[in-house]
Amino acid sequence: MKKALIPLALALSLALSAQAQAPALARPKIIVSAAASLTDVLTALKPEAEKRIGAEILLNFGGSGALRKQIEEGAPADVFFSAASEDMDKLEKAGLLEPGTRRNLLSNAIVLVGDKSVAAPKDADALRTILESARLLAIGNPDSVPAGRYAVQALKSLGLYPAVEKKLVLGGNVREVLQYVESGSAPLGVVFLTDAMTIKESSPIAKLYQFPDGALTTPVFYPIAVTASSKAKDKAAALVKFLSESPAREAFVKAGFVVR
Amino acid sequence: MSPLGPILLSLRVAVVATTVTLVVGLGLARLLGSRAVPLKFLWEALILLPMVFPPTITGYLLLILFGRRGPLGKLLASMGMQVVFTWAAAVIASVVVSLPLMYQNCKAALLGVDGRLEDAARTLGLSEGRIFRRVTLPLSLPGILAGVALAFARALGEFGATLMIAGNIPGRTQTVPLALYSAVEGGRTAEANLYLAVTTVLAFAVVAVVGLGEARSRRPRRGRDRGDAAFGGRS
Amino acid sequence: MIRARFTKALPLFELDVDLEVDGSTAILWGESGSGKTTILECVAGLARPDEGEIRLDDRLVFSSSEGIDLPPQERRVGYVFQDYALFPHLSAEGNVALALQRRDRGRAREYLERFGIAHLARRRPGLLSGGERQRLAMARALAVEPRLLLLDEPFSALDHATREEMYTEFLRLRERIGMTVILVTHNRAEAEALGHRILELREGKLAEERP
Numbered sequence: 001m002k003k004a005l006i007p008l009a010l011a012l013s014l015a016l017s018a019q020a021q022a023p024a025l026a027r028p029k030i031i032v033s034a035a036a037s038l039t040d041v042l043t044a045l046k047p048e049a050e051k052r053i054g055a056e057i058l059l060n061f062g063g064s065g066a067l068r069k070q071i072e073e074g075a076p077a078d079v080f081f082s083a084a085s086e087d088m089d090k091l092e093k094a095g096l097l098e099p100g101t102r103r104n105l106l107s108n109a110i111v112l113v114g115d116k117s118v119a120a121p122k123d124a125d126a127l128r129t130i131l132e133s134a135r136l137l138a139i140g141n142p143d144s145v146p147a148g149r150y151a152v153q154a155l156k157s158l159g160l161y162p163a164v165e166k167k168l169v170l171g172g173n174v175r176e177v178l179q180y181v182e183s184g185s186a187p188l189g190v191v192f193l194t195d196a197m198t199i200k201e202s203s204p205i206a207k208l209y210q211f212p213d214g215a216l217t218t219p220v221f222y223p224i225a226v227t228a229s230s231k232a233k234d235k236a237a238a239l240v241k242f243l244s245e246s247p248a249r250e251a252f253v254k255a256g257f258v259v260r
Numbered sequence: 261m262s263p264l265g266p267i268l269l270s271l272r273v274a275v276v277a278t279t280v281t282l283v284v285g286l287g288l289a290r291l292l293g294s295r296a297v298p299l300k301f302l303w304e305a306l307i308l309l310p311m312v313f314p315p316t317i318t319g320y321l322l323l324i325l326f327g328r329r330g331p332l333g334k335l336l337a338s339m340g341m342q343v344v345f346t347w348a349a350a351v352i353a354s355v356v357v358s359l360p361l362m363y364q365n366c367k368a369a370l371l372g373v374d375g376r377l378e379d380a381a382r383t384l385g386l387s388e389g390r391i392f393r394r395v396t397l398p399l400s401l402p403g404i405l406a407g408v409a410l411a412f413a414r415a416l417g418e419f420g421a422t423l424m425i426a427g428n429i430p431g432r433t434q435t436v437p438l439a440l441y442s443a444v445e446g447g448r449t450a451e452a453n454l455y456l457a458v459t460t461v462l463a464f465a466v467v468a469v470v471g472l473g474e475a476r477s478r479r480p481r482r483g484r485d486r487g488d489a490a491f492g493g494r495s
Numbered sequence: 496m497i498r499a500r501f502t503k504a505l506p507l508f509e510l511d512v513d514l515e516v517d518g519s520t521a522i523l524w525g526e527s528g529s530g531k532t533t534i535l536e537c538v539a540g541l542a543r544p545d546e547g548e549i550r551l552d553d554r555l556v557f558s559s560s561e562g563i564d565l566p567p568q569e570r571r572v573g574y575v576f577q578d579y580a581l582f583p584h585l586s587a588e589g590n591v592a593l594a595l596q597r598r599d600r601g602r603a604r605e606y607l608e609r610f611g612i613a614h615l616a617r618r619r620p621g622l623l624s625g626g627e628r629q630r631l632a633m634a635r636a637l638a639v640e641p642r643l644l645l646l647d648e649p650f651s652a653l654d655h656a657t658r659e660e661m662y663t664e665f666l667r668l669r670e671r672i673g674m675t676v677i678l679v680t681h682n683r684a685e686a687e688a689l690g691h692r693i694l695e696l697r698e699g700k701l702a703e704e705r706p
Contacts, residue, residue, distance in 0.1 A: 031345060031429070039446050043430070060345065060427040061442060069320065070424065074328025075344045175445045198447040229328070379541050380580035382567035384594035384639055394593060398584050 029056035030232050030239065031076055033067040035083030035146075035222070037174065037194060041255045042081075045248055053238040063173070065144060071096055071227060078230040079239055081105070081222065084146035088223040098226040098233060105244055106222035107258035109193040110147070110154050112209040113181055120208045124158060127209060131188070132163050138180040138189035141170040146220075147177070151190035154215040181205050192220075197256035222257070263454050265431055266439040273347060273435060274415040277354035281411045284355070285362030286404065290392065293370050304363075310421075311360040318356060319424025326352070326425060349426035350433050354415035361410040369403025370396060402474045409470035416462060497643055497675055499538060501547025501557070505530055508699040512537075512547070520669060520676040522690030524683065529696045531679040532577070535645045538677070539574050540567035552642050573641030577648045579632040581620035588616040591635045603638065610634040626657040630664075637672065646678040650685060662688050 030053075034042055039061050050057050060067070060077065068087040071077050072094065080097075082088045085104075091097050112127070114134075121127040131137065140148030148170065155161040169186050171177035174195045181189040182205050196207040213219065224243065226236040242248055249259050288307060292300055310318045326333045326343050336342055343349045373396050381391040397404075419437040426433040428442065436455050443452035496517040503510040510530045514521070523531045536542035538549060540556065543564060549557040551572070556565040582590050592603035607613040610630040612623075620628055629649060636644065650658045666689065669676065680686055686693050693704045 031427075033427070036442070036445050039442060058345075058429050058432055060429045062423060062428050066316075066424060070323060070327075070344070070427065073323045073330065073344075074333060075323070075427070076328075076342065077345075173445060175447065178447070200447075374580070376576055376578070376580040377582060379567070380574065380576060380582075381593070382541065383539055383570075383572055383574040384635065385568050385571070386593070387568065395582060 027056050028054070028232055028235060029058055030078040030230070030235050031058045031060055032079040032081060032239065033060045033062065033070065033075075033077040034079075034081040035064050035067070036061045037083055037192065038081060038222070040198075041251055041257075045243070045251055048247065049239060049242050052242050053235050055232065055235040057239065063144065064146060071229075074229065076229070076231075077227055078232055078236040079224065079226055081224045081243075083222055084149070085218065085221045085223055088225060091225075091227075096228050098228050098230065098236075101226040101237060101240060103224055103240060103244065104221040104260055105224045105240075106252055107260060108220045108222065108256070109213070109258065110150050110190060110211040110216065110220070111193050111196045111207050112188060112190055112211070113178070113196055113199070113205050114188040114208045115181075115184075115204060116206045118187075118208060127158070128160055128163065130208075131160055134164075134167070134186075134188045136167045136169050136180075136186040136188070137164045138169040138171055138177045138186035140174055140177055140191075141172060145171070145173055147174050147190070147192050147195070150192075150216055150220055153217050154190070154211040157215050157217055158211075178205075192256075194256035263439070263451065263458070266434050266436045266455070267458055269347065269350075269433075270416055270435040270437075273350045273354055274412055277351045277358065277415040278408060278412045280351070280355050281358050281362045281415070282404075282408055285359055285407065285411070286366045288363055289366035289370055293367055307363050308360045310357045315357060315418070315420025316424060319353060319421030322349075322353060322356060322421060322425045344425055345427045345429060345433065347426065347433050350418075350422050350435060353421035353425050354418045357418055357421055358411035358414040361414055362407040365403055365407025365410065366400075369400035369407070372403060373399045405470050405473050409466055413463060413466050416459070416466075496552050497538065497677070498550040499548070501537060501544035501549060501559075503530075503533060503537065503542070503544045505533065505699070510534065510544075510699045512544075512701060514694070514701060516675050516677060516692070518673065518675055519691040520678060520689060522686040522693045523677060523679045523696055523701075524686045524693055525681065525696035527681055530699055531681075531696055532647055534696070535574070535647055535677065535679060538643070539572045539645060540565060540570050541574075571639070571641045571643075573636035573639065573644040575629075575632045575636050575644070575646040575649050578652065579620075579628050581628060581631060581635070583620055586617050586619055587612060587623070587631050590620065590631060591638050594635055594639050606634045606638045607631075624657075625653045626661060629653065629661060633668070642674065644672075644674055644676045646676065648680055649678070651680070651682070658685075665689060 042059055046057055046059065064082045064084045064087045067080065067082065068091060071080060071091060080088065080091065088102065092102065118130065121130050139151040142148040142152050152161065155164060169180055171180060174191050177189045177191055178195060178199070180186040182203060193210065199205060199207070224240055226233055226240065230236050252259050291297070292303055297303070323344065324330050326336070326349065328337065328342070333342065333344070343352065377395055377399070378391055381395050386394070417437055419441065422433070422435060423438060428434055428438045434442070436459055440452055440455040440459070443455060497514065499512055499514045501512050510533060512534055523534060525531050533542055537544050544557065544559065546559045547557070548555065551570060555563055556570050557563060582593065585593060587607060588600060588603050591606050592600050595602055604613060604616060607616055610633060612627055612630050612634070615623060615627060620631065623631065650661055653661060662685070678689060694701045695704060
């Protein structure tokens with residue numbers, strides 16, 4: 001098996017050379033597991049945040065559910081910034097959060113998007129009409145996508161769910177929902193306000209209606225917290241503080257979030 | 261964000277992963293292929309398992325294994341190491357999902373070698389190890405190379421399991437598939453298209469390289485009476 | 496010298512072998528499927544008898560009662576396979592050299608010369624004629640200086656003319672090496688031409704023909 005040793009040695013040396021780079025960056029670092037919808041805004045805030053807290057920040061983006069599972073299995077995340085309260089609740093119950101560090105940092109609104117040519121509904125009746133006449137309504141899968149869960153909540157509380165129940169198209173994530181609507185596969189879709197803000201000027205679709213806050217039985221929260229297993233709790237807490245103040249606040253507002 | 265980062269990372273992960281997969285896959289194929297191994301079908305089922313699971317589930321199982329509470333995670337922690345959220349995890353994920361492909365190809369390739377030739381080598385006094393290196397391996401090379409191509413391609417495209425155990429950390433574990441996904445999610449179409457193009461080019465390159473290698477190792481050298489030694493010896 | 500007494504159950508009958516050959520050429524003659532190849536395989540260590548004993552030059556290479564079963568590598572038995580089993584990825588010289596301890600190309604060349612195929616040293620088996628391949632298979636088997644030579648239908652793949660030629664060569668070779676040879680064939684004429692003794696294999700049993 002001598003021949004096997006050469007490529008194996010090569011692989012190991014490659015791997016080790018990569019690891020060897022790490023000590024050079026002996027700066028403290030923290031890992032932030034954040035919801036994918038926060039990608040743009042957090043990436044933009046990263047340089048300033050790193051300066052402020054004096055540590056390197058590694059951003060780990062994903063679906064809130066997957067991020068939560070990673071933390072449950074002991075993944076080394078220092079901060080969890082979720083797009084749904086449920087995931088944070090589960091971690092809190094399991095004792096995986098550092099007590100006293102949880103904050104509801106942001107909020108978001110639920111909106112209806114559709115073709116620009118459609119007249120934006122001004123009230124609940126107009127909304128009902130437009131929903132009833134639509135062929136399909138695209139929303140995120142309520143089982144896995146927070147925006148989908150909130151969409152169902154809003155529709156139910158406004159008494160509109162029965163009208164659309166049979167014509168729902170479920171997307172695996174918000175981007176899929178937007179794509180369904182943009183490509184014309186579904187005439188209407190429900191997403192977060194922040195997602196609607198990413199629609200380009202040149203797109204054929206636009207935001208048509210923003211569901212009132214009261215329509216949601218559980219308000220949309222983007223909670224943030226430091227994990228109990230974090231080995232850099234002070235830096236993590238510093239980051240949470242940074243994100244709740246200016247200039248972070250302005251950046252979030254600009255992206256369409258509601259800052260608490 | 262420079263697209264070069266994910267590309268280089270993907271290549272590094274795929275090269276390391278494919279090397280590991282080759283050694284492990286070929287080794288297992290040899291081990292399980294030759295003689296009657298107790299519970300052979302069980303071992304084979306275990307190796308092929310990642311093919312049946314959706315990659316995300318495979319990733320979840322790996323997370324349970326390598327996480328701080330998992331058996332392998334605890335073992336590594338006792339040695340001061342941990343792999344979750346590192347590029348080593350990306351390599352592990354790629355190895356696990358591409359191993360079934362490599363194993364199957366190697367197994368078929370090794371079995372395809374005429375048993376008489378190995379018997380002849382035995383009567384000539386060659387040790388089993390030498391027979392494997394100088395008779396079986398050279399003759400099964402085309403099939404093994406096919407396995408390498410498949411494994412490399414699979415490693416390059418690995419997404420679900422990598423996402424779970426390595427995380428989607430730009431600059432550290434964000435391979436091309438993850439970067440592509442993020443770009444699509446964020447509506448950054450130009451960036452997404454770039455990654456798409458890169459992936460396509462890489463796929464063609466892999467197939468071309470291995471196809472050439474296969475063709476060359478299959479084709480018998482016709483009528484070359486010039487010394488083998490001139491070509492570096494053939495025995 | 497070989498002394499073999501063993502049994503082996505085959506799909507249609509049981510092989511019951513009682514064989515002793517010392518320095519001469521014994522021909523195993525029988526129809527296809529009569530088990531001739533299996534006997535050779537058992538002697539070489541490529542197959543395992545159910546019960547019995549095989550002794551080569553006073554060395555016990557197989558004994559079911561004592562639990563001995565030496566692998567082929569340790570038996571020093573030269574074997575020429577029916578289709579020659581030449582390594583297709585190596586040259587003629589390479590085929591012989593692989594068998595030698597230090598892949599000694601010089602000695603490999605010597606053997607090729609002795610069999611009159613030195614001019615084909617660099618050719619791959621795929622480019623050799625039937626007769627040339629046969630000679631290469633012989634050269635290779637003898638290069639390890641075995642104590643016993645087994646040949647499984649070595650001439651059946653050749654055309655008539657070549658075959659006659661090879662018979663002569665074989666007889667000459669036999670003179671030179673003077674070792675125990677067991678040759679398997681289903682060809683009666685061949686058996687008579689080449690063997691000192693003819694053993695007919697019928698329904699698993701060997702019956703020596705009195706000359």
